Amino acid sequence: MEHVLPAGESRTVQTKLVLPPDTNHMGTIFGGTVLSYIDEIAAIAAMKHSGQAVVTASIDTVNFLSSARTGDILTLEGAVLSTGRSSMEVYVKVRCRKGDTGAVMLTTTALLTMVAVDAAGHPVPVPGVIPETEEEKRLYQTASFRRNRRLRISDFSGEAT
Template structure:
């Protein structure tokens, strides 16, 4: 099986927030941002897989800061872990107001993609090799996030979420009585 370094699937996508992208308050509509995030993360996933990918899941997306008309959105997307036929992509979104020189982090999310062939059948994906400490931590934590996704989707039983159970047992053991 092929292998790829995490940096090989890194993507930055920029978009200018135009009037058609905003609500009556001149804030970026959440659906438009989700659309852009799906595109940016799909690009990263396809770069990693060298193949067509389809969106399998979107984790919680919290809107921390309003994005205004005229801001420039930068979406940083990177594959954090590859499983058998799927990849997890982490995105961090920044809004920059160029005239004022301000830049704020507005969103963060994880999307999951599945690689498919021309017959819409899932296919194996290359292994991911994390290099930096941050990449290694994201890689390790991806297994817990995956188990939570599968648990919430009803695809596994709680007893099968071994990494997730270990995490909660660790947290319980760390509690001060």
């Protein structure tokens, strides 16, 4: 039987304070800063799951739902949702706790594909994953659709039209 791990084994939570250098002229956090945080937590979750170094293969979707301002607290949560031979799909949620009111809202969701690699940078096999929460189970059921879409898109890369 193939080695599988519960999604909770990879679950990672980070907290970040939004500081003035993280914000644009509107006083809201730069999208690129949020993307950097998302990439980092996805890598950590994938490394915990695979026990290997990882590289980012794709950022499939990023949904910016609301904004964060200086003084707000971001909580990022990432977990491996599904796996291929050496790839892992990681789901990341970003919540914002408003510094002035304490209200908590979902600000960003993202799906990334990370690939486990050896010291030479070659892909290596990863364990399977068992979704645990209702959200993970729902996303797990649609993972093959997203994987096929990524493969179709990659078939077009590099081709002239």
